[in-house]
Amino acid sequence: MSIRHTVLLFVFPAAFITYLDRVCISVAALAIQADLGLTPFEMGWVFTAFYVAYAIFEIPASYVGDRWGQRRTLVRIVGGWPVFTMMTGLASGSVNLLIIRFFFGAAESGAFPTRSRALSPGSPRTSEALPTG
């Protein structure tokens, strides 16, 4: 198999896992609220923490991705966010859950821009949109 097709075999599941890890908390929300004794208001802030961090760090993380190269950056990003996914499972209260979700959002930022660039060197300029889709 050619390199540019094998790259897709990596990028596709990585994009899948990115969503798996961020969607999981929506399903687990009720169980988490019950276990940790969180109000819906506190749970709302837990959701917000992820997106706030994601928004803050998306551009800086993409900038670093351009400087470092895709391999080093994706090892950093995909090696980083699952640690916070796992730590979410170890949360014991509203404050540490909030902090963990903030770091999770920060760690996931830059993932899609850097993966787009990982697809680019293997794709002829005439078909750059196709693998991104």
Add this chain to the structure above:
Amino acid sequence: MWTGARLGGAVSPALAVLAMTWVGWRGAFILFGAIGLIWVAVFARWYRDDPAVHHAANAAELEAIRVGAALPPAMSEPLPGKQLPFSRDLLLLCAT
């Protein structure tokens, strides 16, 4: 890539429910995290930033990438400004 993300969004709730009934919500997060770490281990072994230094690279593919990268943009030549006013095609176009 984005298909993978959308598919992840579509299938993840079902997978999360499945994982939670199996290992609880805490276990589900730990399991999903582990899947990401497995990905990164395989990726780091295989991926190279430059396709030219990749062990699986062959001459034909590198040539296809190089040719694709060097394709000129669609409008490569400047408009022939001096000849344009005297162009019979253009005058005819204006007349009709």
